[in-house]
Amino acid sequence: MAGEEEVRSEIEELEKRKAELIEKIKKVNRRLRYKKYEQKALEPFLEQTKTVVVEPYRRRKRILEFKISTQAYTPKLEREWLKEVKKVDKKLDELKEIERARRKKRYIDKDIDEAEKEVGHIEIELKSLRGDLKKLYDAMREFRSVARKAAGVEKRAQDEMVSLGDIALIEKEK
Numbered sequence: 001m002a003g004e005e006e007v008r009s010e011i012e013e014l015e016k017r018k019a020e021l022i023e024k025i026k027k028v029n030r031r032l033r034y035k036k037y038e039q040k041a042l043e044p045f046l047e048q049t050k051t052v053v054v055e056p057y058r059r060r061k062r063i064l065e066f067k068i069s070t071q072a073y074t075p076k077l078e079r080e081w082l083k084e085v086k087k088v089d090k091k092l093d094e095l096k097e098i099e100r101a102r103r104k105k106r107y108i109d110k111d112i113d114e115a116e117k118e119v120g121h122i123e124i125e126l127k128s129l130r131g132d133l134k135k136l137y138d139a140m141r142e143f144r145s146v147a148r149k150a151a152g153v154e155k156r157a158q159d160e161m162v163s164l165g166d167i168a169l170i171e172k173e174k
Contacts, residue, residue, distance in 0.1 A: 007139050008140065011136045011140065024122060025122045025123070025126070035108050035111050042108070045101055046102065049098045052095065054095045057095065060084075060088050064088065068081050
């Protein structure tokens with residue numbers, strides 16, 4: 001019966017691991033659901049602002065700052081450039097929210113992909129674990145059926161035997 005105890009302990013370990021994996025998959029699914037809600041909430045704003053381009057303003061600002069810092073022109077021209085830099089900065093400030101939303105969308109998409117991959121890995125591991133458990137349950141059933149058969153044979157053997165007390169009673173009745 002040492003084999004039965006080993007199988008039982010292995011089943012308990014695998015059941016514990018299975019419960020841990022199920023808890024982990026629940027956590028990941030909650031995170032995934034939250035990220036999908038976040039993504040859905042961002043969609044309308046991003047849809048409205050999909051035609052807005054930010055890069056030309058950034059490029060213009062870099063060019064102006066480079067000119068101001070590296071070239072020597074008249075003070076009047078440099079003042080004009082500084083005014084233009086301020087206008088570009090103001091426009092960029094207006095566009096910050098759009099940039100932030102786009103960046104957040106990229107992070108959310110990345111998180112969703114990672115969570116889906118993690119769920120896939122966990123499901124594969126769970127499937128393998130369930131297969132192992134099925135084999136162990138079958139082995140445990142086999143142990144129990146053998147034990148039942150042995151108990152039945154022993155019971156029949158005991159039923160066929162007559163105890164000394166029964167023999168004494170039978171003799172006394174004669």
